[in-house]
Amino acid sequence: MYSLPDYGRMLGEPTRFGAYRRALERAVTGGEIVMDIGAGPGVLGLLAAQAGASRVYAVEPDPVVELAAKLARSNDLPQLEVVPQLSSTFSPENRADVLISDLRGVLPTFTEHLASIIDARDRLLKPGGTLIPRRDVLMACPVCAPEARRRHLGGFEVEGLDLEIARRRASHLWTRVELEKRAVASEPVQIAELDYRTITDPNVKGQASFELDGRPLDGIAVWFDADIDGEERFSNAPSSSLIYGQAFFPFDSSLETRAGDVLHLGFAAHYVAGDDYLYRWRG
Numbered sequence: 001m002y003s004l005p006d007y008g009r010m011l012g013e014p015t016r017f018g019a020y021r022r023a024l025e026r027a028v029t030g031g032e033i034v035m036d037i038g039a040g041p042g043v044l045g046l047l048a049a050q051a052g053a054s055r056v057y058a059v060e061p062d063p064v065v066e067l068a069a070k071l072a073r074s075n076d077l078p079q080l081e082v083v084p085q086l087s088s089t090f091s092p093e094n095r096a097d098v099l100i101s102d103l104r105g106v107l108p109t110f111t112e113h114l115a116s117i118i119d120a121r122d123r124l125l126k127p128g129g130t131l132i133p134r135r136d137v138l139m140a141c142p143v144c145a146p147e148a149r150r151r152h153l154g155g156f157e158v159e160g161l162d163l164e165i166a167r168r169r170a171s172h173l174w175t176r177v178e179l180e181k182r183a184v185a186s187e188p189v190q191i192a193e194l195d196y197r198t199i200t201d202p203n204v205k206g207q208a209s210f211e212l213d214g215r216p217l218d219g220i221a222v223w224f225d226a227d228i229d230g231e232e233r234f235s236n237a238p239s240s241s242l243i244y245g246q247a248f249f250p251f252d253s254s255l256e257t258r259a260g261d262v263l264h265l266g267f268a269a270h271y272v273a274g275d276d277y278l279y280r281w282r283g
Contacts (some may be wrong), residue, residue: 004064007040010102010243020102020132021047026229027098029128035059035096037087037120038103042068043081048049049077055156059083059090087120088112099125100132105175106236108136108194108224109277110270114202115247117201121196131196135227138192139237142210142217142220142263142283143183148175148248149218168252174279177248179221179238185257186210188237191222205268214259219250220281222267249281 002010011017022043028034030052039058042065049056049072062275065082083090100188103113121131147208152175156167187247191206192247223246225235236244257263263283269277 002040004041004067006243007043007064011043013242015234015240018043018244019226019228019234020100023132023229023232024048024098024100025051026231027132031280032097033094034098034100035087035092035120035124036116037099037101037124037176038115039068040064042071044100045080046071046075046077048100048122049080050075051229053098054079055094057083057090057096059085059087061086070186071128086112087124090124091122094122094198096129097126098132100234102133104136104224106244107138107140107222107269109202109204109271109279111276112274114194114199114204115271115273117196118199118202130229132202133226133228134196134230136189136194136196136224137227138194138204138206138222138224139188139235140191140220140222140265140267141188142185142212142222142265143179143238143248144185144215144221145177145179145183145218145221145248146216146254148177148179148183149250149254150173152248152250154195155262171233171250171252174222174247174249176245177221178245179248181237181239183221185213185215186263186277191265202271203269205266207267208265210263210265212257212259212261212263214257214261217251217257217263219248220265220267220283222247222249249279255283 189208
């Protein structure tokens with residue numbers, strides 16, 4: 001879960017917040033019912049109310065949503081209603097014209113995100129209603145990132161102790177990183193498209209091939225390119241400054257390569273209901 005300072009940082013990111021705000025202002029022209037799921041302190045819902053929505057539901061199970069009610073009063077926006085529960089347990093009297101969310105973590109495959117969007121679209125949004133965001137594309141690339149690999153696995157190299165079992169287990173887990181573009185060792189490739197208007201399965205898998213530049217490889221970086229409403233876009237690719245960072249999937253050991261070598265990648269994110277995702281990556 002995000003802390004209140006985390007929400008403040010997201011609001012302070014002009015790329016991300018500006019894209020959401022402009023998309024919302026285009027979608028709300030007056031009289032719409034708007035639902036903000038994963039609303040946090042409710043700022044996007046407040047903007048929808050300010051734009052002329054007739055009713056706004058700020059849906060958020062975390063106690064931080066209590067701030068939304070106070071902010072609605074202090075901004076004289078009585079049409080905002082706080083719903084302190086999960087969207088999957090909410091059944092409003094009327095469906096929404098606009099459904100807005102950002103339930104991602106580092107990746108869109110994060111806890112209940114995809115399952116929640118599928119459920120909210122089918123139950124809570126009017127047919128033909130507006131989804132913000134409407135699409136994310138998962139991108140991947142092999143990376144030369146020895147420092148990221150050392151931070152993730154190097155701690156298990158303790159003189160006098162054999163910690164290989166723990167190190168190998170850690171090598172099967174991904175970690176959040178903030179990579180620079182110079183770490184990228186090939187052209188990035190799309191591995192999956194998540195169109196929230198049509199997606200029905202929270203499981204994700206894809207394949208890709210990469211022509212390598214010859215540097216040693218430490219793992220795979222994965223991120224998403226967001227299509228907010230067809231006009232607004234942003235990405236948490238390496239060298240971006242967005243709060244998400246990137247996901248680093250390490251190799252068990254650094255892989256020596258030559259320029260022109262090709263790496264074939266299989267990637268899968270298996271949804272575990274009520275928990276999170278189980279990832280597989282194989283090169």
